[in-house]
Amino acid sequence: MLLQISEPGQSPDPHQRRVAVGIDLGTTHSLVAAVRHGVAECLPDAQGRMLLPSAVRATAQGRVVGHDALAAQVQAVGEVVTSFKRLMGRGLADVPQPERLPYRLLAGQGMVSVETDHGVFSPVQLSAEVLAVLRQRAEDTFDSALYGAVITVPAYFDDAQRQATKDAAQLAGINVLRLINEPTAAAIAYGLDEGSEGLYVIFDLGGGTFDVSVLRLQRGLFEVLATAGNTQLGGDDYDMALLDWLISQHQLGASTWDAAQRSAWMRQARRCKEALSEAQPHATMLTPSGEALGQVTLNEFAQVTAALTQATLQSVRQALKDAQVSPQDINGVVMVGGSTRMPSVRQAVAQLFGTEPLTNLNPDEVVALGAARQAHQLAGYAGDDNVLLLDVTPLTLGLETMGGVVEPIVPRNSTLPIAKAQEFTTFQDGQTALALHVVQGERDMASDCRSLARFELRGIPPMAAGAARIRVTFTVDADGLLQVEALEQTSGTVARVEVKPSYGLSDDELARMLQDGFNQAQHDKQARALAQAQVDAKRLVQATHSALAQDGALLPEAQRHALHQLANDLAAQAESATDAEALEQAVKQLNHATEDFAAQRMNQTIGQALSGQHVESIK
Amino acid sequence: MNLADNDFALFQLPLQFSLDQSSLERARHALQLRCHPDRFVGQGEAAQRLAMQWSVRINEAYARLRSPLSRAVYLCQLAGHDPQQTGSAALPHELLMQHMQWREQLDAAQGQAQALQALRNEVQSDQQRRWHEVAQALDGQPPQAQRAAEQVRALMFVEKLMAEISQQQEATA
Numbered sequence: 001m002l003l004q005i006s007e008p009g010q011s012p013d014p015h016q017r018r019v020a021v022g023i024d025l026g027t028t029h030s031l032v033a034a035v036r037h038g039v040a041e042c043l044p045d046a047q048g049r050m051l052l053p054s055a056v057r058a059t060a061q062g063r064v065v066g067h068d069a070l071a072a073q074v075q076a077v078g079e080v081v082t083s084f085k086r087l088m089g090r091g092l093a094d095v096p097q098p099e100r101l102p103y104r105l106l107a108g109q110g111m112v113s114v115e116t117d118h119g120v121f122s123p124v125q126l127s128a129e130v131l132a133v134l135r136q137r138a139e140d141t142f143d144s145a146l147y148g149a150v151i152t153v154p155a156y157f158d159d160a161q162r163q164a165t166k167d168a169a170q171l172a173g174i175n176v177l178r179l180i181n182e183p184t185a186a187a188i189a190y191g192l193d194e195g196s197e198g199l200y201v202i203f204d205l206g207g208g209t210f211d212v213s214v215l216r217l218q219r220g221l222f223e224v225l226a227t228a229g230n231t232q233l234g235g236d237d238y239d240m241a242l243l244d245w246l247i248s249q250h251q252l253g254a255s256t257w258d259a260a261q262r263s264a265w266m267r268q269a270r271r272c273k274e275a276l277s278e279a280q281p282h283a284t285m286l287t288p289s290g291e292a293l294g295q296v297t298l299n300e301f302a303q304v305t306a307a308l309t310q311a312t313l314q315s316v317r318q319a320l321k322d323a324q325v326s327p328q329d330i331n332g333v334v335m336v337g338g339s340t341r342m343p344s345v346r347q348a349v350a351q352l353f354g355t356e357p358l359t360n361l362n363p364d365e366v367v368a369l370g371a372a373r374q375a376h377q378l379a380g381y382a383g384d385d386n387v388l389l390l391d392v393t394p395l396t397l398g399l400e401t402m403g404g405v406v407e408p409i410v411p412r413n414s415t416l417p418i419a420k421a422q423e424f425t426t427f428q429d430g431q432t433a434l435a436l437h438v439v440q441g442e443r444d445m446a447s448d449c450r451s452l453a454r455f456e457l458r459g460i461p462p463m464a465a466g467a468a469r470i471r472v473t474f475t476v477d478a479d480g481l482l483q484v485e486a487l488e489q490t491s492g493t494v495a496r497v498e499v500k501p502s503y504g505l506s507d508d509e510l511a512r513m514l515q516d517g518f519n520q521a522q523h524d525k526q527a528r529a530l531a532q533a534q535v536d537a538k539r540l541v542q543a544t545h546s547a548l549a550q551d552g553a554l555l556p557e558a559q560r561h562a563l564h565q566l567a568n569d570l571a572a573q574a575e576s577a578t579d580a581e582a583l584e585q586a587v588k589q590l591n592h593a594t595e596d597f598a599a600q601r602m603n604q605t606i607g608q609a610l611s612g613q614h615v616e617s618i619k
Numbered sequence: 620m621n622l623a624d625n626d627f628a629l630f631q632l633p634l635q636f637s638l639d640q641s642s643l644e645r646a647r648h649a650l651q652l653r654c655h656p657d658r659f660v661g662q663g664e665a666a667q668r669l670a671m672q673w674s675v676r677i678n679e680a681y682a683r684l685r686s687p688l689s690r691a692v693y694l695c696q697l698a699g700h701d702p703q704q705t706g707s708a709a710l711p712h713e714l715l716m717q718h719m720q721w722r723e724q725l726d727a728a729q730g731q732a733q734a735l736q737a738l739r740n741e742v743q744s745d746q747q748r749r750w751h752e753v754a755q756a757l758d759g760q761p762p763q764a765q766r767a768a769e770q771v772r773a774l775m776f777v778e779k780l781m782a783e784i785s786q787q788q789e790a791t792a
Contacts (some may be wrong), residue, residue: 417674417675477671591666602673
């Protein structure tokens with residue numbers, strides 16, 4: 001195993017260019033951003049557009065993503081799918097008002113799928129289509145393969161939703177550097193990670209959803225104290241409220257409109273709202289054919305949408321209450337989402353907190369920009385090395401015990417990564433299997449919590465009831481993803497764990513989707529795999545050499561020499577390799593051979609970390 | 620320095636109950652900066668696993684030392700007197716009686732802000748007295764872990780009671 005330990009401020013690999021991007025995979029639209037010349041910026045498509053509508057159209061010829069898919073929504077009902085982020089890691093019963101969606105949902109096993117006129121798709125596949133387009137955009141921009149991406153998820157996303165997001169990235173051929181929470185990304189975009197301490201509110205009003213989070217920042221630790229929101233409230237509702245008012249004002253006879261007419265009127269209402277958001281005192285409302293219908297003042301707009309703005313403030317108050325803080329305790333408010341351009345929304349927020357919200361970054365881009373900054377740092381570029389993102393678990397993880405009661409294992413708001421173990425026993429003589437049900441949520445009864453997975457531990461040696469001691473370990477990684485391991489302690493038997501994710505994709509399903517090779521030719525995939533393996537191998541070789549140069553003294557001469565030789569062999573193999581799998585195997589071998597060395601170096605680093613710090617505090 | 624070191628050794632803090640919070644914060648931060656998995660992106664699964672182990676260990680130690688109750692429990696455990704292992708018989712009769720009386724008072728005070736506050740004050744002063752004893756027992760020369768463990772055990776009950784009182788008070792407010 002290899003550890004490359006670089007001093008703060010020092011980039012481990014200055015010569016190799018690594019394209020690392022941030023991706024905001026949103027409900028209505030998605031963006032990709034990267035740090036260029038020290039500044040985070042969003043990457044446009046060939047037509048100069050930053051936003052990619054999160055819409056997929058399935059046709060007989062293949063799939064179309066983005067603007068063209070969205071444009072076909074009215075004419076090709078049954079082919080276009082939008083808002084699929086709401087379906088990620090969800091079962092059919094979780095979807096509110098499925099009949100309101102313009103497409104059909106299929107229950108399936110676990111996660112819901114979408115039925116179009118040209119095939120059935122998992123929300124994971126649809127998200128992967130969007131991600132693949134963004135990956136391509138980044139690779140075209142930099143004319144280089146993507147090294148990896150930081151992808152954002154809502155703070156309240158549970159394990160199944162996070163896993164589904166990561167699966168989608170895998171399908172799209174993207175190496176996920178980290179999943180981070182959207183509010184955390186917004187805070188990073190504003191540089192709040194650089195020394196700001198205190199309480200911040202992230203107010204995120206998008207096209208169709210509203211989220212508010214209260215964050216506590218201290219020493220690079222981002223703690224989500226509370227989140228609240230409304231998954232059915234967004235800018236679209238403002239358009240609708242304006243249109244409804246105009247319908248009654250001008251007696252437009254809306255009852256005779258068909259779907260196409262109604263959406264044409266909605267587009268005009270949106271244009272009118274957007275004009276008003278550019279700090280104009282009034283704007284002209286046009287009919288679908290382009291004639292002037294009348295003037296709308298800022299004041300009138302604020303009045304007809306006041307109930308919506310009030311609803312957002314109600315969620316804000318709820319989040320503050322849950323976090324046990326008052327508006328005066330808040331050090332700053334970050335505005336996210338295009339709908340926060342509306343002056344009436346900004347005013348209402350400023351009034352509640354008694355301070356002007358932060359709005360100098362483009363609210364559509366804030367989350368992607370923050371993710372890009374984080375990606376840049378994770379790819380090893382020099383940044384502020386005193387900053388480390390430590391997220392927390394959004395919900396309690398537990399196991400269902402007798403009577404359906406939840407035994408909490410990892411409490412809510414635990415700093416990640418975390419591992420917790422709990423012992424269980426058998427309750428019948430000769431019992432050889434034990435069923436465990438993992439749930440996530442704050443309620444006492446398992447039936448009120450979210451089911452994550454069911455585990456069956458098999459191969460427990462037969463013994464008297466209560467004699468077996470089965471240690472179950474929950475590990476949650478930095479991305480907030482859970483892993484469960486089990487070991488029978490008295491016999492040392494590793495119980496086999498069979499995972500049945502309740503709302504996720506099984507490994508088999510994911511493998512099959514990868515096989516299907518959506519939007520990606522087979523030879524292309526092999527070439528990509530080989531290129532990736534070569535990059536990995538070269539990186540490992542270089543890091544091994546530099547580790548030996550730095551800390552070779554920790555090893556006896558013979559061992560040092562052997563590692564040198566192995567690294568040189570791998571370097572030669574990487575040059576001439578034609579088979580990705582064989583090369584990956586060789587990388588694994590070198591990784592394995594350096595395991596002890598790495599552990600020794602890590603121990604030394606840990607010791608130095610604190611001695612360095614003590615010197616500093618004496619100074 | 621290795622994974623099996625005790626929490627205090629890990630953070631290079633003195634093995635005692637009284638703790639400088641800012642030293643703990645600084646040590647945690649310095650260690651996480653060096654060994655968090657984010658520092659080993661792209662360096663292979665095995666490196667990630669090792670970093671993960673360390674990072675988990677540091678978070679675990681930090682959480683345990685930060686809370687006075689878990690820190691006190693841990694110090695007693697290190698000295699061979701686990702407050703969580705003692706049978707209920709070890710709980711002094713006097714404390715059991717006191718506890719039952721408080722529980723009755725809590726039941727009777729439901730929905731009455733004043734009575735709840737009075738009970739809270741009484742329990743709180745008992746709590747403070749016990750914390751003072753714990754600090755003295757653990758940090759005295761020589762440390763008296765067994766004496767501390769008895770008080771810590773009592774405090775576990777008292778903390779639970781305080782949480783219930785707070786809950787009642789919130790429901791009443």
